[in-house]
Amino acid sequence: MAAHVDPLVVGRVIGDVVDMFVPTMPVSVRFGTKDLTNGCEIKPSLAAAAPMVQIAGRLGDLFTLVMTDPDAPSPSEPTMKEWLHWLVVNIPGGSDPSQGQEVVPYMAPQPPLGIHRYVLVVYQQKARVAAPAQGPGPDAAMRARFSTRAFAGRHDLGLPVAAMYFNAQREPANRRRR
Structure with a gap:
């Protein structure tokens, strides 16, 4: 009988992104009509808009969602890992x-080269997180080299309660001529 290997370990x-943890909170992630499963491939064009994320939990609970790319700019040389793609704090339990x-x-x-992992990590907050008025915007220097672990440490978030990841690679350009 084969032993179960956690897909977050295999991937x-x-x-690379978080320490070993035991998932304790159901989270569902969907791009359009495609439900996310760990390690599935998503075309970047399907992920143009933010995914629908549903976090379980009680109404009084608060959660943080972090989405990063630990393979930026390329999986063989991730000199900008983790690239921060999304950060939302103070999400009420049972909502999105x-x-x-x-x-x-x-x-x-927007993976420039190779197959990239895009990781969504959910933390249950112990208290309300004081969010800055404006976080990193389109400036690459503000998104590059983000550390999910360091962010969790600064805000006393502890270990994640859930995490999922998907893979994406650059889509070929349309080569048809008219």
């Missing part, structure tokens, strides 16, 4: 990120 999310405070606006996957 090196545990290790639109009910929280968006600190960093969603940025769609």
Whole structure:
């Protein structure tokens, strides 16, 4: 009988982005009509808009959602890892990120080279997080080299309660001529 291996371990999310943890909160993620499963492939064009994320939990609970790319700019040389794609704090339990405070606006996957992992991590907050008036915007220097672990440490978030990841690679350009 084969032993179960956690897909977050196989995909090196545990290790590269977060420490070992036991998921304790159901979270569903969907791009359009496609439900996300760990390690699935999503075309960047399908992920142009922020995913629908549903976080379980009680109404009084608060959550933080972080989305990063640990493979930026290329999986073989991730010199800008983690690239911050989305950061939302103070999300009420039983709701979605639109009910929280968006600190960093969603940025769609744009993998320049190779297959990139895009990681969504959910933390249960111990208290309300004081969100800055405006987080990193389109400025690459503000999104590059983000550390999910360091952010969680600064805000006393502890270990994640859930995480998921998907893979994406650059879509070929339309080569048809008219």
